Amino acid sequence: MKDRVRTGVPGMDELLNGGIPRRNIVLLSGGPGTGKSIFGQQFLYYGLTQGEAGVFVALEEHPVAVRINMAHFGWDVRRYEQEGKFAIVDAFTGGIGEAAKREKYVVRDPDDIPSLLDVLKEAIKDVGAERVVVDSVSTLYLTKPSVARAVVMQLKRVVSGLGCTAIFVSQVSAGERGFGGPGVEHAVDGIIRLDLDEINGELYRSLIVWKMRGTKHSMKRHPFEITDKGIIVYPNKVFKVTRRGVEISEIGEGEE
Ligand SMILES: Nc1ncnc2c1ncn2[C@@H]1O[C@H](COP(=O)(O)OP(=O)(O)O)[C@@H](O)[C@H]1O
Numbered sequence: 001m002k003d004r005v006r007t008g009v010p011g012m013d014e015l016l017n018g019g020i021p022r023r024n025i026v027l028l029s030g031g032p033g034t035g036k037s038i039f040g041q042q043f044l045y046y047g048l049t050q051g052e053a054g055v056f057v058a059l060e061e062h063p064v065a066v067r068i069n070m071a072h073f074g075w076d077v078r079r080y081e082q083e084g085k086f087a088i089v090d091a092f093t094g095g096i097g098e099a100a101k102r103e104k105y106v107v108r109d110p111d112d113i114p115s116l117l118d119v120l121k122e123a124i125k126d127v128g129a130e131r132v133v134v135d136s137v138s139t140l141y142l143t144k145p146s147v148a149r150a151v152v153m154q155l156k157r158v159v160s161g162l163g164c165t166a167i168f169v170s171q172v173s174a175g176e177r178g179f180g181g182p183g184v185e186h187a188v189d190g191i192i193r194l195d196l197d198e199i200n201g202e203l204y205r206s207l208i209v210w211k212m213r214g215t216k217h218s219m220k221r222h223p224f225e226i227t228d229k230g231i232i233v234y235p236n237k238v239f240k241v242t243r244r245g246v247e248i249s250e251i252g253e254g255e256e
């Protein structure tokens with residue numbers, strides 16, 4: 001088995017020296033609209049195209065909305081759900097509503113962490129998942145920050161115990177530094193931070209790999225784009241904010 005899990009996000013695996021080290025739990029941190037959900041969904045869909053099953057834990061959006069959003073990028077997961085290669089854990093509806101009745105993996109009370117873990121385990125085992133995305137872990141402790149670390153550690157134990165490589169989406173406020181709180185930041189194996197900055201009246205996207213156990217990685221901030229096909233990262237471009245504004249430079253020959 002390969003020791004790297006390719007994200008499949010164009011340009012991203014170059015920053016990670018080939019991909020996320022297998023079984024790493026990566027915190028994908030960023031403010032609203034920075035592309036966290038799209039990144040997570042792209043990671044899962046790429047896995048499906050490579051024959052790697054996946055599970056998406058929906059805590060922020062209705063599972064129906066997740067499928068529709070993914071379809072906008074040409075990522076039709078219904079087929080993989082029917083084949084038993086992909087599952088959405090519905091930790092959003094609490095089982096309420098007509099559409100929720102059609103969901104196979106429903107967490108009745110998303111505030112009840114043990115029941116969430118049980119449903120997640122079942123989904124991972126059923127589809128034989130190698131990739132897991134939790135969108136977002138922040139939802140699980142927004143009202144009780146003191147339990148953040150414990151919640152993330154429990155999730156991590158389940159996910160990596162079953163041999164999966166995972167992305168935990170972490171929400172931070174626009175303009176906030178950090179990645180979601182000390183308990184969480186230290187509990188994970190990797191941190192990728194997505195940013196959206198307003199500079200001279202324009203929004204710019206960039207990302208940085210802050211931490212990734214088990215590999216060397218780019219130490220620079222790189223620009224990225226969101227397109228109709230998903231996220232594209234520019235591994236050969238560096239994003240800097242100077243006094244004059246944004247400076248995007250090409251990395252020269254031989255530089256890393
Ligand atoms: N087809 C598209 N082309 C370009 N940008 C898009 C497209 N679809 C969505 N976006 C951008 O992606 C953003 C939402 O990304 P999302 O992953 O949902 O953010 P987050 O989960 O970090 O809040 C939108 O605000 C928009 O800027």
Ligand SMILES: [Mg+2]
Binds near residue numbers: 037
């Ligand atoms: Mg989101």
